[in-house]
Amino acid sequence: MSSTNEQRLDAALKRFRSHPVISDFREFLLSAPVEELFHIDPTRLARNWNVPRRTVLEVLLRAVRFGILGMEWAFHCPTCGGVAKESLKLAHTHEQDFCPVCKYDFRNTLDENVEVFFSVDPEIQKLPADVKSRYERQIVEDITKGGRHEWQSSGTIKGVEVLNHPVFRDIFGDETLSLDQSLEIRSATVLFSDVTGSTSMYERLGDARAYRLIRDHFDLVFRAIDKHDGVPIKTIGDEVMGVFVDEASAVRAAFDMQDALTSSNDSRGDGESLTLRIGVHRGPVIAVTLNNQIDYFGRTVNIAARTQAVSEPGQLSMGEPFFRAPGVKETLRKRVSQVKRGAVTMKGIDEPIQVYRVTLSQQSGTSTDQ
């Protein structure tokens, strides 16, 4: 016998309007064993619903907004794996926490020790108390017997995955870190793009027409970022900063941006030709709140911006470690006509950096932008 508040659930589900997996989601909430409604496994749902994990996360995040699910942030101790702190809001998280078992302070890192849980909201279905206490007992038992609770599995949702989800940024935009706190991300792939020659375009076309071209270019860039599972973090003038899950996705997005812009130049046929310089870099960043939004800062972000600045129009540039990262060379090989390597001194960066400047071969008359 199910104790689901079906009426309330259906009212909340209506707020999704039409979404391809809503009937699957409803079915899951009504018929899954209670254990599966606690700390919901997105990988299993992705498999069952035959959609990407990112789509499942989108549904889970919206379901939190609509009161169907609850979301919790768990901060695991890096040593024993126990949950040193749980928090319902990102705003209540701290850059450091203390593990009472190991008696030690640790720094929170969104792609290492921070986990996000989604469970059914008690207003929709009240889970039996022993579901949570069984989970807590398991942690204690693991640590007592083996010294460590292994919390990571294919179903684990790391904090960084949620923070970099466009829907989280969209609907939990108000859920930022408190102003004096920053969270580390050990490894983020950062992309910068910039339109070249926009200043002279404003002179030639006037503000309104030039701005329309720039705005259209933003659409193309954002679409390419989204298509490759990235998220736009911000625009700075004509520049766009995006973050990706891995290096190869950023390279594919860069290709799509260049191709989409080329085909948009061709189809307009007004003689105006916008080109992009793109730069990418991967490394540690810190997430902070700025202007009421989560923003990323640090040396990695600076180098990505500088790498973009040394690109020629139409090029994509990257440092040595990025060039050698898994999947990058294979991705480049498909489209690249020329790679130039050279040491570049960047403003504000101490040592010269080896930069690979990559020029795309023209894709004859086709666009990868659907």
Ligand SMILES: [Zn+2]
């Ligand atoms: Zn510990």
